[in-house]
Amino acid sequence: MARTSRDMKITLLDASEVARLLSDRDRLAEWEQLVRACPWATAYQTPAFARAWYAVYRPTFAPLIVEGRAPNGALVVLLALASGRRNEEVVAVGAPHAPYQGWIATSAASDFILGALAACGRELSVDQLTLRHLPKGTPLDWMHRIRGGVRLATRAVRRGLVSLDDITVEASPHHDLNGTVPGRLETLTARPQLEAVIDEIASQCDLRGAARNGGMPFRDDPQTRQLYLTLIDEPGLLHAAVLKVGDTVVASHVGVINGPSVSLGLVTCSPAHAARSPRRLLLLLLARQLHDEGYRVLDLNPGDDEARNRFATHADHVHTLTVFFRRRAYAAHAAARLAAHAPRRTRAIMGIASRVSKVRRRVSSLGLAPSLLATLQGRLARCWSLREFRMYGLPASEVPKTESGADLRRDAIDDLVLYRPFSANEMSVKEFLAEAVQRLEEGQHVYTFAANGALLHYSWLIERTGRAGSDFGHEFGLPGPAAVLWSDYTWPEARGRGLQTRSIHRRLRDAAAAGHTMMFIGVRAENAVSRHNIEKVGFGHWASGWAEYRFGRVKRWITYAQMGEAPEAAAHAAQHAWK
Missing domain, CATH: 3.40.630 (Aminopeptidase)
Structure with missing residues (x-):
């Protein structure tokens, strides 16, 4: 043509x-x-x-x-x-x-x-x-x-830039990432090197992306993986580096080389190491390495990514251009701009429409009658009910000697991105992964079991804590630094396979190996199946958190069983008041 x-x-x-x-x-x-x-x-x-x-x-x-x-x-x-x-x-x-x-x-x-x-x-x-x-x-x-x-x-669109002549690494190039093992930056120059770590990079990228905006670049577009592997085959086109602790990738960068500059492309980090800022360390070490290799600028790329722009030494602007070949397309664009500047009342109406849409999804997922029944039960529970949350304890000396649970994976973020809500009542993918990232960054550990591309079970372990919460707003004071097993969930269609019991065994072994002398786990009293699993392992009833609801008001208190009251039992008893 x-x-x-x-x-x-x-x-x-x-x-x-x-x-x-x-x-x-x-x-x-x-x-x-x-x-x-x-x-x-x-x-x-x-x-x-x-x-x-x-x-x-x-x-x-x-x-x-x-x-x-x-x-x-x-x-x-x-x-x-x-x-x-x-x-x-x-x-x-x-x-x-x-x-x-x-x-x-x-x-x-x-x-x-x-x-x-x-x-x-x-x-x-x-x-x-x-x-x-x-x-x-x-x-x-x-x-x-x-x-x-x-x-x-x-x-x-604002574009942040880093003048590599102005960047200095404030600490040693071997920052201590885990207290004992120094981190090191490795440059990847060939396809086999990138191929060996790209699945871990993809998992970190998808977990962070889904938690922030609901998107999973690699999972949503499976060709992304192959694109990076193909680009590294082109001489002088791709700059890739990973920050490692031992054999574990804790942060990574893959960007395109653009003459005297490098575009800050794909940047990932492990949430389990977030407390030691591996992302910042990666960028500092990367900037120094690029400077030593002769590059003058690190291009942070256009956009409103605050985490990237905080690293910039200066900025400028570039433009996005949209060409409308048909009048209807331009009319739709103009309408969208008007909606973006709509008054508060219009946005409120749009918010109501969003909530109506959420209710519709819930009804379509559960059916009208079950949805209405679940809503009614929730309202009644907060109107007039007495709820109990049981806390169980187990000394490390009584942890069962078993290898059960060895098939569960610990801190496997590639399993977490397989999460899908079973019904509209459960957390969305974005909500679940955002919460998972926060927990991992706090130092908690997740145990997962996945099969056939689906996350069937997950559960969490908190180490060295003196506090534990409940589903009804209590706070239990625990004797000494203890390990808490909590937030167990099994996909409904996978229940009855012993996944929770295996998970409890695995977490108990890991907690005992980490030096904990006491382990705790909590459950709602009405959850008979979970209580049976917990008691079967050997846990004993340690305390109960009570919540009495009367027409929207709630009174909470804690009672302790014969395993011995916590040192702060008197302070918890003071919670026995209406709120």
Whole structure:
């Protein structure tokens, strides 16, 4: 498909033509020459990056390139795109992984984009094209000359930058991450090295992403893993490093090399080591290493990531460009902008609609009658009821001598990302993983059992604590630093297999091995199955937390069994008051 714009010939290359281009050494050299001649070009516009991305995403995207040639046949402009095979979406090459998307051109071909966008509007059945973000220095003075019903929208985005000449590592390069074993930064230069750790990197990335915004980059897009492995095969394109304690990856970075700078790409860290700030240590060590390797800038990439921007030494702005080829697309964009600036009353109405939608999901999950019954039971319990939460204790000397539970995994975050709520009453994936990250960062340990791509059981262990809570708002004072087993959950369809009992055995062994002399576990008194499992292991009733509800008010108190009252029993008795 060819069009002439003034003295330039604009051609849209389809998938077969792009395949021929990528196998033609002369045309690839021509593309490379244009990259060198373009003042604003980045690594994301190079043939090496495009070749890798096209190869990995071939099943879902068909390559599409818009090129412009001068009258003498020289390549002077190029825009690498891709069209969705399952929809009519057109994206820039690298989306969504490339933080810089745009065209490359010689300084004499600044008007190319006018003809290219007009050609895309005529030849492609798409409503819009978004380039996120244009490389710094991309000319925008052509925008006022756009014609043919095409509309544009731009948005400035802050970009943090780190001058590597201004960064110093304040402590030793071998910061102590766990009290005994020094951490070390390892650079990965070949596919086998990256392949050996990428699954751990993916788990850390998905856990953190789901906890923050509900997204799992690797799980949601399985091709992401292959993309990084393919990119590292391209010489000089990828910089990858991991921070290790022993053989454990506690933090990692994988970013694209862009001339004298490196883009801060994928950054992960283990929540279990969060107390010692492995992410910050990784960035400091990485900055020093990049400086020693001759790089001048660490590009934190455009966006509002506060954790990244706090590390910046200075900042500038780049732009996102959206091109609307159809009026309906621009109208939808304008309506969305109005909604974003809607008054408080409108947003409140939208919030009500969201809550109504949540109720609908719950009803569709449980059915109308069970949903109404569960709601009614919850209301009645808070209106008039007496609830008991039992706390059980077991001395380390009485821990059963068994290897039961060896099949459960400890702190396996790749199991956690397999969580799915069984019903609308349970935590969402985002809520569950956000809570899991917080607990791991606090030093708690999780035990999991997964099968067939599903998390069937999880339970937690808190070490060296003097406090334990209850489901009804109590706080138990424990004798001495103790271990607390809590938050046991088994997927309904996996119950009856002994998972909770095996989990209790495993946690008791680990707690005893860590030097604890007393272990505790709590359960609601009405949970007969869990109480049976707990008592069968050997736990004895130590205390009960009582909650008496009367028309929305609650009175709490704690009573102690014959195992001996806690030193702070008198203080807990003072909770026997209406609130």
